[in-house]
Amino acid sequence: MKLIILDRDGVLNQDSDAYVKSVDEWIPIPGSAEAVGKLCKAGYTVAVATNQSGLARGYFSEADLTAMHDKMITLAAEHGGEFAHIAYCPHGPDDHCNCRKPLPGLIHQIEQALDTPADGAWMIGDSIRDLEAGAAAGCQTALVRTGKGEKSEHKLTSHDSLSEAPVFNDLADFVDWLIAQN
Numbered sequence: 001m002k003l004i005i006l007d008r009d010g011v012l013n014q015d016s017d018a019y020v021k022s023v024d025e026w027i028p029i030p031g032s033a034e035a036v037g038k039l040c041k042a043g044y045t046v047a048v049a050t051n052q053s054g055l056a057r058g059y060f061s062e063a064d065l066t067a068m069h070d071k072m073i074t075l076a077a078e079h080g081g082e083f084a085h086i087a088y089c090p091h092g093p094d095d096h097c098n099c100r101k102p103l104p105g106l107i108h109q110i111e112q113a114l115d116t117p118a119d120g121a122w123m124i125g126d127s128i129r130d131l132e133a134g135a136a137a138g139c140q141t142a143l144v145r146t147g148k149g150e151k152s153e154h155k156l157t158s159h160d161s162l163s164e165a166p167v168f169n170d171l172a173d174f175v176d177w178l179i180a181q182n
Helices: 032-041 062-077 105-114 128-136 149-153 171-181
Strands: 002-006 044-051 085-089 122-125 140-144
Touching: 002 105, 032 044, 032 062, 032 171, 044 105, 044 128, 085 105, 105 128, 122 128, 122 171, 128 140, 140 149, 140 171
Parallel strands: 002 044, 002 122, 044 085, 122 140
Antiparallel strands: none
16 A cells, blocks of 8 residues: 555645634645545555644534545545545643654554555655654655745754655645656
8 A cells, every 4th residue: 555644734725823723714725635636546545644632722623623624525536536544633732642743643543544554655744743753653754835834844954864854845746746756
């Protein structure tokens, strides 16, 4: 299985420092749904690993999160894409869970749900903690400049395990590169 794991906010949709709290605030990054479709058509299995501490903070409900994910699923499907699994951490930063990135718990959930190892898979994120979670699970990592990516890019060099991570303008740019490699 050729597995690609994506962060959500800042990779698939616009991020917000005030949190993405509703389906109306979930705005796709141009080209992201098409990129998921391209991955699936090229034989990749796509999963999502996303911290959603807004649940613990009371900023939105499980129903709101489901509506956001339904929108994401629908948009990807319009371009021939699908998400094999969506793993999310509902906890706050002080809850001491094992699933909140930069810990690899969400990636382990994806491994269990899909019955496949993530070792060697790609983890694509817009923050250092996304890439740290991927690296901890044995993934190859790549940073996108969308979302918090531009602010995170200069931090790559201070992380030995991430300093070689390639950087792309957005998910579509990564997907074009990946498909060209094969």
